[in-house]
Amino acid sequence: MQTLTNIGDNLVKGISARYGLSYEAVVHMLVAVNNGGGSMAQFNCPELGGSGQWMRGGMTMVGDMFNNGLKNTVDNLCNELATILANNHVFPVIPAGTLGSNQWWPINLGNPSSTGSQNNTRYAVFPNRLAVEKNGQITVYDTLDHQISGVSQQQGNNESLTFNSQWGNISVNSLPIVTENNYSHTESNQTTNFAQSDDLAKQPTTEVIAPDIMTNNTSTAINASQYSVNETLDIIEKLAQLRDLGALTDAEFNEKKSALLQRI
Template sequence: MLVAVSDGGGSMAQFNCPELGGSGQWMRGGMTMVGDMFNHGLKSTVDRLCSELSDLLAGEPVFTAESEDSRRQSQWWPVDLGTPLSTGSQNKIRYALFTGRLAVDVDGDVTVYDTLDHRIGGVSQQQGGNTSLTFTSQYGTVALSSLPVVSGTGEKPAPSTN
């Protein structure tokens, strides 16, 4: 429940806790919904618990910041790219999207691509034997192989025939 209240900024929570009747929602100021709709005692318990947790979160840090060593271990892309706008992974492929760059890790082999003027907003991966990635931008679907390689060993795009 502490994580749910923290995720809600200390003023709301959405939770699924069997000990508290299953799914429910809480909002500071009196809105409390629990799975057992007419159990006013349970609503009161959830409200008191969430209010106390909210006060606890406001008074002192409960969660510690991630250590520098931990951040370095989880950061598989080149450090000069900075903090990604988004990251994702599936099977043995990971990607990290940056302004103007896209880092892709396939089985530990990292390649950085230039995203040109694409504003990438979606990612999909071909299932089965083919592990190709495609992205969605303001221009539609973009194949990873169509982006210029900045560094790494990824596939270079096929030469243009224009």
């Protein structure tokens, strides 16, 4: 379950008591509203009729589509949660550029002109770039000469993210990919953005060694004479920290660890 600050925890408990909902249900809705930037939410909460959508000042849809009382409850709840999010620190601070952050996109892209989410997909629009996060994977696209004015997700068996530009509706899949997965896998100067502990951030070897290890370019393979056994173990430990922070997958970590151990 999503971790909350003490303030957030107390606010959720109060709302849970007033609305007659479980603590978990309120947290689920809080996260949904937060993911929608405080203006919309897509949720799947059994206590609130299952799947539904909410838009601030707009239409509220719930699983029991003719239950106006439930719609009013969801609308009031989401409006209250949006106000809480705007005026309180309810989630622990997560470094920008990581998936758990509201600023989940690569930080070198700057500030987006617009952001949003649809189901399990989030997007952020930048000059000449579109960042998309789906199921924990971030992909950055080159928007070429398109001037994006809106993004929508087509529902159906083959969901695809599309956007509106001066040239009409364009599928995101038609755009060139700049980077995939996590930006630190391909942009070495972003690697240390995932360091959340002081010990890791203070180690200069993280900035120099980790990018070389994570690259797929065989020309940058580690030279066995460069590192002692202790240095190699330190590198593996730092890779493990990057894996725990979400910068590496388990498969990538195991691959790099095996390559390092073979060089001892």
